[in-house]
Amino acid sequence: MAVIIEARGLVKAYPKAKVQAVAGVSFAVQAGSCFGLLGPNGAGKSTTVEILEGVSKPTAGEVLFKGETIHFGSSAKQYRDRVGIQFQSTALQEFLTVQENLRFFAALYPKTRDEQELIKVCRLEEFLARDTRKLSGGQRQRVLLAIALINDPEIVFLDEPTTGLDPQARRNFWELVRGIKAEGKTVLLTTHYMEEAYELCDEIAIMDHGRIIAQGSPQTLMAEHFHESVIELPTTLAAPLAPQLAFVDRGELSELATPDIAASIEQLRAAGVPLTQLRIRPPTLEDLFLKLTGQDLRA
Amino acid sequence: MNLKRLGAMTWARSLEFLRDRSALGWNFAFPLLMVAGFAWIFSGPSQPLFKVAVLVPAGTTLTTASQPVAAAPGVQFYDETDETIARRKVAHHRIDLAIDFTETPARYFVNPSSEKGAAVEALLKGSGNLANGSAPDAIRIEEAGAGIRYVDWAVPGVLGINLMFSCLFGIGYVIVRYRKSGYLKRLNATPLTAAEFIVAQLLSRLVLTFLVTAVVFFGSNLFLHFRMEGSYWLLALVTAVGSYSMIAMGLVVSARVTSEELAGGLLNLLSWPMMVLSGVFFSLDGAPQAVQWASQLFPLTHLLSAARAVMLDGAGLASAAVATPLLVLVACSVVFTFLGALGFRWTQD
Numbered sequence: 001m002a003v004i005i006e007a008r009g010l011v012k013a014y015p016k017a018k019v020q021a022v023a024g025v026s027f028a029v030q031a032g033s034c035f036g037l038l039g040p041n042g043a044g045k046s047t048t049v050e051i052l053e054g055v056s057k058p059t060a061g062e063v064l065f066k067g068e069t070i071h072f073g074s075s076a077k078q079y080r081d082r083v084g085i086q087f088q089s090t091a092l093q094e095f096l097t098v099q100e101n102l103r104f105f106a107a108l109y110p111k112t113r114d115e116q117e118l119i120k121v122c123r124l125e126e127f128l129a130r131d132t133r134k135l136s137g138g139q140r141q142r143v144l145l146a147i148a149l150i151n152d153p154e155i156v157f158l159d160e161p162t163t164g165l166d167p168q169a170r171r172n173f174w175e176l177v178r179g180i181k182a183e184g185k186t187v188l189l190t191t192h193y194m195e196e197a198y199e200l201c202d203e204i205a206i207m208d209h210g211r212i213i214a215q216g217s218p219q220t221l222m223a224e225h226f227h228e229s230v231i232e233l234p235t236t237l238a239a240p241l242a243p244q245l246a247f248v249d250r251g252e253l254s255e256l257a258t259p260d261i262a263a264s265i266e267q268l269r270a271a272g273v274p275l276t277q278l279r280i281r282p283p284t285l286e287d288l289f290l291k292l293t294g295q296d297l298r299a
Numbered sequence: 300m301n302l303k304r305l306g307a308m309t310w311a312r313s314l315e316f317l318r319d320r321s322a323l324g325w326n327f328a329f330p331l332l333m334v335a336g337f338a339w340i341f342s343g344p345s346q347p348l349f350k351v352a353v354l355v356p357a358g359t360t361l362t363t364a365s366q367p368v369a370a371a372p373g374v375q376f377y378d379e380t381d382e383t384i385a386r387r388k389v390a391h392h393r394i395d396l397a398i399d400f401t402e403t404p405a406r407y408f409v410n411p412s413s414e415k416g417a418a419v420e421a422l423l424k425g426s427g428n429l430a431n432g433s434a435p436d437a438i439r440i441e442e443a444g445a446g447i448r449y450v451d452w453a454v455p456g457v458l459g460i461n462l463m464f465s466c467l468f469g470i471g472y473v474i475v476r477y478r479k480s481g482y483l484k485r486l487n488a489t490p491l492t493a494a495e496f497i498v499a500q501l502l503s504r505l506v507l508t509f510l511v512t513a514v515v516f517f518g519s520n521l522f523l524h525f526r527m528e529g530s531y532w533l534l535a536l537v538t539a540v541g542s543y544s545m546i547a548m549g550l551v552v553s554a555r556v557t558s559e560e561l562a563g564g565l566l567n568l569l570s571w572p573m574m575v576l577s578g579v580f581f582s583l584d585g586a587p588q589a590v591q592w593a594s595q596l597f598p599l600t601h602l603l604s605a606a607r608a609v610m611l612d613g614a615g616l617a618s619a620a621v622a623t624p625l626l627v628l629v630a631c632s633v634v635f636t637f638l639g640a641l642g643f644r645w646t647q648d
Contacts, residue, residue, distance in 0.1 A: 080490060108486075109490060
């Protein structure tokens, strides 16, 4: 697969606030893939994506789209004809219906996708005539996705599209993203939901404090960093075992990463811990983040 | 400038305005209520204060030493420099009498159909100030003309403040709301240019404000029958240029502001002095010079000045009473548009 977009040494500094939101980020995204930027709030994901979208000018570094450097400022408008963007939080034109909003945004582009096809792809049929102020969170995100796709872009940027949605709406949105990917479009997704990244992404980059701290496919990263399983136990039962077993306090539950489950269970049995409340699970990207940064996701 | 994008943006914003029933209703209800309220309040007996214009020789000022008539109690005297204007004001009952000391003997102008004019004439004569004071042989000259009711004076003012609020807040507040909600950021991610967005906002607000004002104008005239001496086309031109200047003023406020609270504060900072100092409800004749100078800073002053010249005096475009304020409004429009466009930012970065 060819590289469709590439970030080279991106830096974004806010001198007044003395903050460097992005501190030297480089990566390449393969055409037709789903690339995930993961990290907690404030990691620099959205800033990085806004630079890639041509919306925000980097302090240093460059972005290449299909091998050509994109220019910022007013000339970035031509680049934005070719990409689809769904921001983390954005309003729609109020007092207009969903369909009127679609037609309004369609009128802003020289080339657009067929309206009926778009409505079908994003499943907008049932609330097409509804005022955008009266949409649920999930419906709103589907409309915003449709607007991101309205110019039939080759790459779609989705910035935390499922934040604040209930689990059902989130899973419905994932289906839409899979559909977009099946059309051959490239998806660049930011999220702080590790499960979302695992479900949708072919490749992920984990960001923290403006830098990429790990990159690869979710499976590869997990295999590289974990040869263990995780035992979960209520903290009230795990706390007294602290000297013998290295449980990590995660609130109501405590976790123990172990390469030898049988040996660990035997130790728990010997300590008189009732095993009925014990749960064993494979490590997740959450665990990976914890391992890489030494901190919980600040989601 | 892409006309398709410009049209789409203008249409979308106009639909938003027209479908916001509460805001739209207020745009109609507010001026109608104000006009009706003022017509009712000031339909009673005349106010006791007399207002007299005094024309003095060039290079001098009105003093009680040189013109003892100015010491008459219960009368407000003020300097007037233009005899024609003074006589027109007498003719329209905007002032009760005018005395011209630039001629010898002095002359005074009074409207025989004005009760207040007759009263102040008698008062000044009775006190000896007019006939035997500084102007012993003052010549009495009559000015004919039907009196202007307060409502005739107030209607342009009330329509003017409605225009002002609609123009300033309709642009200033809305663009800041768009910026704060991320809608501007979303639009910036499309091929829509800043110029197209700004022109669309200006166009939409100008057309809608103009239409609303026209409806209120003709609607209130159905029951108030206020004075309209001049050309409707000229009044429309004055209204359009005046509206545009205040819309552009709102654009300057909204160009970079990201907080609705700050925008509201700034817009109030502009609109309240304009409402008080632009002669909306009362003539500024006789007001302190500083107030009159300050009033010249506001587009609303010039809009009302030109509109009243057309409506009350029947002045045409060639008249300085219309042409001068109209030119000032055009200049304000150009300057504000330039500043607003120059300072405009899509986002707060």
